[in-house]
Amino acid sequence: MTPEYRIEAEKQITSYLQSNDVVNIKYMQVEKTYNDLGVEINVWNVRAEGGNWWVVEGEGAPMNLYTQDAFYFSADEAYSFHMGITQRLQARHHKEFKHIIDELPLDINGVKSISRRLNLAAQSLNEIAGIEHIQSIGLTCRESLIELAAILTEANPTVLTDNNLKAADFKGIVKAVIAIYAQGKSNSNLRKHSRNMAEMAWDYSSEIVHSPNKNIPDAKICLLFTCSIVSIIQNLYLKYLGFDAEQKCPECKSMDYNLHEADDLIFFMLCNDCGHEEAVQVEPQGSE
Incomplete structure (x- = not known):
């Protein structure tokens, strides 16, 4: 000792x-x-x-x-x-072992190599026999985050030069990309929480790699942090593309509704929760 x-x-x-x-x-x-x-x-x-x-x-x-x-x-x-x-x-x-990634709603299929690496790490949680296996999970998480930074840099070619960043600066790259994907005052808290999660994932994976005193729950938490930031970045990208512009009932804010066509560019939105009905005009394709 x-x-x-x-x-x-x-x-x-x-x-x-x-x-x-x-x-x-x-x-x-x-x-x-x-x-x-x-x-x-x-x-x-x-x-x-x-x-x-x-x-x-x-x-x-x-x-x-x-x-x-x-x-x-x-x-x-x-x-x-x-x-x-x-x-x-x-x-x-x-x-009763359950795949760790099953505990977190993830959509990481778009990043095949990261998905494969994290799934293998999750499976290895059930076969840990020593501290070196726990440290290897931390290393896998760290490598996944590095790859995530590389993918984000490739998708946003000017992010390094615009922010005076180096390719190995995971925190800086993710911070800059979060600012791109979640713009505006209404997303300020979301940006802050997303940055915090990125820092947690990076710092804790480093801690797992270098500490001789971690255990299986620590490795599991490390993997959860890593999976979470991958999923968060993907969902921020969906927001950036406009997938969060879902129609809502103006009365009860429900998103459970049906659209009924009334004319070429006019639909009636019928709320399935409160019964409110309202005309919705659709912009013609190709219009500015």
């Missing part, structure tokens, strides 16, 4: 104990470290106000605490019970 890991673990344990109403910690020390299952698991001996506890944590295992006063008299007992629960949870996870 490195000094850095110990410091971080002590912070996490303290926070975890406080969330379980264990306060005034008087003693905290690693009692025993196990690696018989191929991963390193630490059992901490914690003495606090009101009782003594075993806290079990480590690589690929959720943190949990067990009282020393009743059932778990030794570090071995706490470890055995904890790993039994962990293995059962992992078995259930594998049985």
Whole structure:
């Protein structure tokens, strides 16, 4: 155990104990470290106000605490019970595994290589066996974001020169493209939130790549951030093309309506929610 890991673990344990109403910690020390299952698991001996506890944590295992006063008299007992629960949870996870990208409404088929890369990363979440696999997912997300920046640059050829950007500046490129795709005062909050998501995706993928202390939920979050910004950029582009100019009922704002032709350029819009009917004139093709 490195000094850095110990410091971080002590912070996490303290926070975890406080969330379980264990306060005034008087003693905290690693009692025993196990690696018989191929991963390193630490059992901490914690003495606090009101009782003594075993806290079990480590690589690929959720943190949990067990009282020393009743059932778990030794570090071995706490470890055995904890790993039994962990293995059962992992078995259930594998049985009920759901593709991570299925949890997020995405339309990334337009970017085939990014779609393929992110789908493979999502599938690999179910086969993680070590920290290097988690880091590889972070690297995949980072590479996907770099490719996204390249695609945006190709679609907007002047974005680099107009904004004095370099081809490797993901944040700068995405910020500039967001400004193009979501123009106007009415989209100011949307631009801000989109920029924030882009920064989150980029920064967190870098963190996953370089940190030795991340776990499967971290990799999953990283993948969600990356998928989200890809989807956001695509939908901003649809707004830019005018796909958000959908007709709405002027009375109830519903978009559930039927159009009935009355003349060559005149339709009647009948709202299916409130029954309001109104004539809608269509501009002839080729008119300015």
